[in-house]
Amino acid sequence: MSNPWIAVGALALVGLAIPLSMIAISSLLRPSVPEQGKRAVYESGEVPTGDTRIRFNIQYYMVALLFVVFDVETVLIFPWALIYSDAVAEFGLGPVLGPMLVFLAILVIGLGWAWRTGAVRWVKSERAEIKTQL
Amino acid sequence: MIAGGLALAPAGAFVLAALALFVIDAFSPGKTSGGVLAGVSAFGAVGALAASGVFLLSGAASGGIELFGGQLVVDGMSLLFTFIFGSVTALVAVASFDYVREMPHRAEYYMLILLAATGMSLMASANSLAVAFVSLELASLPSYALVAYLKGNRGSVEGGLKYFLIGALSSAILVYGISLVYASTGSLLLSDVADAAGEAAATYPGVFGTGVLMIIGGLAFKTASVPFHFWAPDAYEGAPAPVSAFLSSASKAAGFVLAFRILLVGFPIQSVVGAIDWVLVFQILAVLTMTIGNFAAATQERVKRMLAYSSIGHAGYVLIGLAALTGVGGASAGATVLGASMLHLLVYGFMNTGAFLFVALVEHWEIGRTFEDYNGLARQAPLACVAMTVFMFSLAGLPVGGGFVSKYYLFAGAVGAGVWWLALVGAINSALSLYYYSRVVKAMWIEEPIEGRTIAHYPTALYAAVLTAAVVTVFLLPGLVVFDGAAFDAAAALL
C-alpha cells in the first residue's frame, strides 16, 4: 500500500474535482442574468473592433531585434564588469579586456551597419501620413 | 604545432570577411558594386581554404588543439571540413557574382553566406553540445534567409518558410535531446559526456537513449537524411541555385562533421550500446536515405529537383561511414570507412556544387527547368555541358571524376567492416542513379535542340566557377590521394 502513485493519483483527482465543483456549485447558487456585455472578450468597457489577427508594423521587430542585441550585451558585460579588477590582477589587462573589446566591436559594426541601412529610421506608412494630414 | 589563436584562422577568415562586408556596405548601403562584394567573399573563403589546407597537409594540428577550455577543438577532421566549406563558399561566391548582379540586397546575400560558413566551420570544431547547438543555429539562420532570398519568387519564399519551420522543429528536437543527455550525464562537454556515458546508459537508459536519438534526429535534419529530409527538395528547388549548391554541399557536410564529432567523441559506441545502438540507427537511416533519395530522384521531371533528391541519396552513402562502425575488422576498418565518408563529402563538395552552379547558369539564361528544356544544350554551350557531364558521371560514380574513387573507398570500406549488405544497397542505388544522371547527359548531347532558343551572353564568373569545379572533380580522380592520408588519419583519431 505504499505505492507513491496512489498519492499522485489522489492529487490529480482532487485537482480535477476542485474546479469542477466550483463551477458546479456557483452555477447552482448564482442568478442567471444574460446580457450582451457579458459575452465580450474583454469586459473592460471598451467595445472591441476588428479581429485579433492584425499585422504589426515590421519596424517594431527591427527595434526589438536591436534591443535583444543590447540586452545580451548588457547581460554579458554585467558579470564581466563585476570581476574585472580581480581578473586583471590575476591574468593581466590583455586577456581580460581584449575579448570584450572584440565582442563590442562586432556589435558596433553590426549596429553601425543597421543604422546606415535604416533600421532605426522610423518610416511612417502612407496611411499614417494621410491620417496626420487630416 | 600552431598557437591556439592561429588555429582558428580558417574560421576567422570567414568572420573577418563577413565583418568587412558589413563595414563596406555601411558606406553606401545597397550600392556597393557586386565585384567588391563577391571579391571580398571569395577572398575570405579562399583564405579559409588556404589556411585549413596548409594546416591539414602540414599536419600542424594532427594531435588536435583544444581551445576555450575544450569548447572548441581544431584537428584533422575540422580542418578537412573547413577546407570543404572554404572551397564551396569560394565557388558559390564567384558564381553568385553573375547570379545576383541585378538583384537588391546583394551585400546581405554575401554576408549571410559568409556567416553561415562561419557557423559551419564552428560546427566542425564544436567540442561541446552547447557550442554545437549555437554554431548549428549560426549556420541555419542565415540559410533560412538565403533560401527565401528571391523575395518576389513564390517557390523561394515558400521553400524558405518550410525550411525555417522544419528547421525550428528540428532544433527543438535537438536541443531537447541535448537537455536529456545533459540530465543523464551532467555535462555538455563531449569528453565529459563520453566519460559519463557508460554510467548514464546503464542507470538511465531511457533518458539517455531518448536524448541520443533526438540529437541524431536533429543532426539528420541538417544532413537531409530520411525521414528528416522533407524540407530539402522544396528548399533546394525554391532557393536560388547558388544557395542550393551551398546548402546541399557545405551545409550537409557541416551536419555530417557535427554528427561524426558528437557520436564518436561524445557517445562512444562501446559505452552506450547497451542503451542505444546508434550504429543500427544509422544503418536504418542509411538504407532509407539511399533508397528513397535515389528512387524519388529517378521520377523527377525538373533537373534541380532531381539534384535535390540525388543530394539526399548521397547523404545516404555518407551515412555508411557511421553505419559501418560495427567494430568488425578492427579500428583500421572503421577508420577506412569513416575516412571514405569524409573523402566523399570532399569530392561531393565540388561535383555537387558544380552541378547546382550549372543549374544556376541555366536559370541565369532563363531557358527552363525540366529535362526537356536542356535538350541539345551542348550545341550552344559545349564547354559548360562537358563540365555538367563530368559532374553527372562523377556523381553516378563513373571513373571520370573523384566520385568514383570516394565511392569505391566507401563501398570497399563497408565490405571491409563486415556490412557488405550496405555496400550492396549502395551499389544498387548507384546503378539506379546512373539512370537519372544520364538523362541529363542524354538531353544535353543527344536530343535535338529546341527551336528558337538563343543564349545571349555567357557569364564569365559563373563559367569560371563551373569549370573550376569540373577541373577539380576530374583532378580528384587521381588526386584524391593527396587527401586520403589526412582523411584516414582524421578518422582514426576519432575512433
Place this chain on the structure above:
Amino acid sequence: MSVIYELTPAIVLLPLASFALALFFGAWLPRRGAVVGSLATAGTLGLSLATLAWLLLTGEPHNQTWYTLVDADATFDLTFGILIDQLSAAMLVIVSLIAFLVHVFSLGYMNDEGEPGLPRYYAGLGLFTASMLAFVIADNLLMAFIFFELVGLCSYLLIGHWFTEDAPPSAAKKAFLVTRFGDYFFLVGVVGVLVTFGTAGFAGSEGFPVLAEEAIAAGETFFGFGAETWFSVLGLLVLGGALGKSAQFPFHTWLPDAMEGPTPVSALIHAATMVAAGVYLVARMYGFYALLPTVLAIIAFVGGFTALFAATMAVVKDEIKQVLAYSTISQYGYMMLALGAGSYVAAFFHLTTHAVFKALLFLGAGSVIIAMHHDEDMWKMGGLKDEMPVTYVTFLFGSLALAGIFPFSGFWSKDEVLFETLIHALGGSPLLFGAYAMALAAVFLTGFYTIRMVLLTFHGEPRSDTAEDPHGVRWNVKFPLSVLGVLAVIAGGINLVPVEKLSGGSLHVAFLEGYLERDVGLLTHGEHYSELLHDHAGYTSAYVGSEVTTLLLGAGLSLGLALLGAGSAYGLYRGAVPTRHTEKLGGLRTLLMHNYYQDEYQVWLAEGFTVRLSSAADTFDQGVIDGAVNATSSVSLSAGSRLRRIQTGIVTNYAALILLSLLALLVVFAILGGWL
C-alpha cells in the same frame, strides 16, 4: 650469360619480323614474302643449332625472366621468360628446321602455282613459327598458354587461307573451336597453378613442379583436397589443352578437316608446331605429371586408344592427305602413350623422328598434289613412281619410317615407346598392358595403311589422265624432300638404345638419352623424372627373362606386326589395277568412313544440345532476366512516383511525418535498448 643466350630472343623475333614485313610490305617483297620468310627461318635454324651446340658443349642452361607483365607485390608476378634446357633446345631445332623447309617448299607449292593472297600466307607462316618458338622457350605456364593460343589463332588463319571456298573456313572454325574447348580447361588450369603455387615457372627449384613435389612430401592440403588429388585436378585441366592441340580422342575431329588448308601448312601443323605443342606441353611440365600416377594412367590410355582408333580410320580413306591426317593422330597417340607410360625420352625421340618423316610425307603428298593438279583422290593416281622418282623415293622412305620398318627412323622410336611401355607394364603397372596391346594393334594397321597409300599413289597403272601426264616439280620441292628423306632414314641414329643394350653397354650410341638425362641444374632432366616416376607413380622395370630377351622379343613383335600389315596391304593392293577391298568390310566400312560418327555426335553436341541450351538460355534471359530487369525498373519508377506523393508540399504534413518517424524510431529502440 653467354652471348648465345643474349641472342635467344632473336630466334623468336626473326620470324616475327618476317611476319610484320610480309603483312605490311608483302606486295612489294621479292616472291611476296617467301624469300624474307625463308631467310628469317634459316637464321632461326642457325641460331637454334648454335644454341643446341652450346648446350651440348658447355652444359650451361638458361632460365631467366625477360619481361614482367604484371608486377604484383602481394600475390604473384606475371612474367615472360626464356627457358633453354635440353628439351627446348632440341625442340627449337626441330621447329625451325621444319619451318625453314616448309617456307622453301611453299615457293613451289604456292608461288609457282600462282595462288592468291601470298603476303597473307607468309605473314601467317611467320607468326605461326614465331608463336611456336616462343611457346617452346616459354619459362612459365602462363607465357606458354599465351603463345599456345597464338599458335591456335595462326592455325585458324592458315587453314582458312582459301577462305573464298566453302570448306576451308568451316574447317578453320572447327579447328579453332575444338582446340579452344580444350584450351578453356587449360586456362582454368593455369589460373589454378598460379593460385596454388604462386608461380607458374617450369624449371629450377622455384618451379611449380618442384614445389608440387615438396607439397606432396609435406602432405599439405589445398582447398580441402589432399595435395595429390588437387594436383591431379590441375594436371587434368592443363591436359585438356594438350589433348585438344595434339588431337587426341575425343578432340581429334578437327585435324582431318584441317587438311583443307594448303599442304605446306598441314606439314607445319602436323610435324612441328600445333599438334606437337600438346605433347611438348606435357613433356615440358613432366616433372609435375610424373608425380601423379592417376593422370599418367589417363594419358597412357588416351594415347594408346587414340593410336589404335585413328589407325583404323586411316585404313579406309581414299584421299592421300586424309590418310596422313589420321596417321598423325595415331602417331601422337604413341607419344602420349610414351609420356603416360613414363618414358619421357622415348616420347621426345618419337616426336623428333615423327616430325621428320611426317613433314616429309606431307611435303611429298604436296608434291603429288601439285603433280595431280590438286586432285587428292588416291584412286585417280597410280604409276607416279616413274614420273616423279625423287618424290617417290623420299615418300617411300617416309612411309617405311612411319610404318616402323627396320632400319628407318620410325622403327627405332616406336620400338622404344613400346619397349618402355612393356617393361613398365611388367614392372608392376599391369594397367599399361591394355595400352600396350592397343598400341601393338595399331602397329599392324599402320603398316597396312601406309603401304596401301604408297601402292595406290605410286604403283600400278595411271588411273586418270592427269596421273598419266603429271605436272613437274622444281628444285624448291625436291630440295626439302631430299633433306627430309635423308633424315627420315638416319634420324633414328640419334638414339640407338637397342644397339647399346645388345652390345652390353660397350657401344655408347644412345645419344639422345644421354643428352636428355644430363643434369644441368634445372631439374628438368630425364634422370630426375625417372626418380619421380619411381617414387611417386611406382613405375619400375621388369623383364621377360633378361633385358636383351625382352628387347628382342618386343622389337620382333612390333616389327613382325608392321611387316604383316605391310605385307597384307601389298597382297591386297599390288598389281596394275588394284581393287577396292574396303567394300568387303560392309557395315564396318560405313562406320569407319564416318569416323565412328565422332563428327556426328559432336555436331549433335553443338547443334542439338548446345544450340538448344543456348536458345533456352536466351529465352530465359529475354523472359526472366530481362523481364526481371524491366520489372525492376518499372517497379523502381512506380515506387519512385509513390515516394513523390509523400512529399505533399504541405509543411504540417512534413512536421507530422518527422515526429511520427522519430516516435517510431524511439519505440523501436526503446524496445531494443530495454528502456521500458
